[in-house]
Amino acid sequence: MGVKLKDLSNPRKTSFENLSGNKIAIDGFNIIYQFLTTIRGPTGEPLRNSKGKITSHLTGLFYRNINLLNNNIEPIYVLDGKPPQLKSTLIKKRKETREKNQEKYRKAIEDGDQEQARRYSHSMIRINEDIINDVKKVLELLGIQYVQAPAEGEATAAYMNDIGMVDYTVSQDYDSLLFGAKRLCRNLTVSGKRRIPRTNRFIDVEPEIIELKEFLRLNEINREQLVDIAILIGTDYNPNGFTRIGPKTAIKHIKKYKKIEDIPNMEKELELINIDEVRNMFLNPEVSKPDFIQKKEIQKEKLISYLCDENDFSIDRISNMIKKLDKVEEEKSESLDKWFN
DNA sequence: CGTTAACA
DNA sequence: TGTTAACGG
Known part of the structure; x- marks a missing residue:
């Protein structure tokens, strides 16, 4: 979700x-x-x-x-x-x-x-x-x-x-x-x-x-504070958020008090979650560094076969779209030729 | 969602 | 020619 x-985005x-x-x-x-x-x-x-x-x-x-x-x-x-x-x-x-x-x-x-x-x-x-x-x-x-x-x-x-x-x-x-x-x-x-x-x-x-x-x-916040705002509102890791706090209240609180622990009367709510654990999910998440990624060639015949033969897509529609793609490729290489000549 | 057919 | 409804699989 x-x-x-x-409401806070621009x-x-x-x-x-x-x-x-x-x-x-x-x-x-x-x-x-x-x-x-x-x-x-x-x-x-x-x-x-x-x-x-x-x-x-x-x-x-x-x-x-x-x-x-x-x-x-x-x-x-x-x-x-x-x-x-x-x-x-x-x-x-x-x-x-x-x-x-x-x-x-x-x-x-x-x-x-x-x-x-x-x-x-x-x-x-x-x-x-x-x-x-x-x-x-x-x-x-x-x-x-x-x-x-x-x-x-x-x-x-x-x-x-x-x-x-x-x-x-x-x-x-x-x-x-x-x-x-x-x-x-x-x-x-x-x-x-x-x-x-x-x-x-x-x-x-x-x-x-x-x-x-x-x-x-x-x-006027930093990322750590944005994460705190999100936690107040509710994230995937604390779906309910803090009671009666939406985006407006959350940002008001964090701007004033800088972090959740310094907001008055939050003790009870804070007992319900391990706040540093949730923060860590966002600030230090488990990620992988993918290898260098390069686009490969489209496999037109196999694509048509998969969509049309195996999955009953209209051959006209699919091949028309692929033709459009070819046309764009053609125009691209034409303009590239002009550049060199 | 994205395309196409139908319509003014 | 541009907007909308209906279809696609």
């Missing part, structure tokens, strides 16, 4: 064109979950191939990556490893709400209530090993690199950003900033319009950059 830092609008020439570390699980929950047929069911296997994530990944490559953006996917022990309460909590929602879903199906079914259908989806293997397969065939993080994907993505391997981390969550990412890119999507859940209203969603330095300067 991530930390609720939206996003700067950007676009695919603006990000041309950049390397980005994509929070793999975050993007996969988005595809699985948003790419659906009319009944709210995810897309499936003729064998009944879910394919929403394949559709999303294919089109999104073609768009990135067409704009000369180099994505590197970072996949989650073993979840940290401190996350177990959150995972348990999520499991409980998922099971409750699954029950609601089943009931809605029984009652023939499509609207309710659609609302709870996302709880039927889990990122399992099959899904991960599909993702790895498509990425390999697209020639896109991925790295396996030892623990939190966002932590390794942030590390890659910090040491200059990538220019941005990409996620909808703000956690990579807590992990020390220099720049976070949110809403890195093509279509500008997105429906507000359970309404018929649409809002324009544009890609945005949040720069850690600017964020800290604007709020």
Whole structure:
């Protein structure tokens, strides 16, 4: 779920064109979950191939990556490893709400209530090993690199950003900033319009950059204090946060008292968590340094075979998109020729 | 989510 | 030509 830092952030609008020439570390699980929950047929069911296997994530990944490559953006996917022990309460909590929602879903199906079914259908989806293997397969065939993080994907993505391997981390969550990412890119999507859940209203969603330095300067805090603010609000490692403290109160307190222990009347709340352990999760996370990463060649034939033969994608659509990619490559080498001649 | 078909 | 609905798998 991530930390609720939206109200404190100072996003700067950007676009695919603006990000041309950049390397980005994509929070793999975050993007996969988005595809699985948003790419659906009319009944709210995810897309499936003729064998009944879910394919929403394949559709999303294919089109999104073609768009990135067409704009000369180099994505590197970072996949989650073993979840940290401190996350177990959150995972348990999520499991409980998922099971409750699954029950609601089943009931809605029984009652023939499509609207309710659609609302709870996302709880039927889990990122399992099959899904991960599909993702790895498509990425390999697209020639896109991925790295396996030892623990939190966002932590390794942030590390890659910090040491200059990538220019941005990409996620909808703000956690990579807590992990020390220099720049976070949110809403890195093509279509500008997105429906507000359970309404018929649409809002324009544009890609945005949040720069850690600017964020800290604007709020007149350092990263350690940002982490304390997050802990007050609630993080994956202390999901409930401190009672009656939201973003506004959290920043007010930290600006005034500098750290959580110095805020008056926090003794009882502090007894509930090991605060230094939580801080350490963000300030000193388990990360790996990936080897030098270089984009590989797209394997067009195998990609078409995998998507169209194995997963029933339309051959016309897929080959058209690949043709578009070829066209961009052609233009690129043409302009390169001009440079030399 | 991203593309395409339909429509003014 | 630009906006919106519906489809994709």
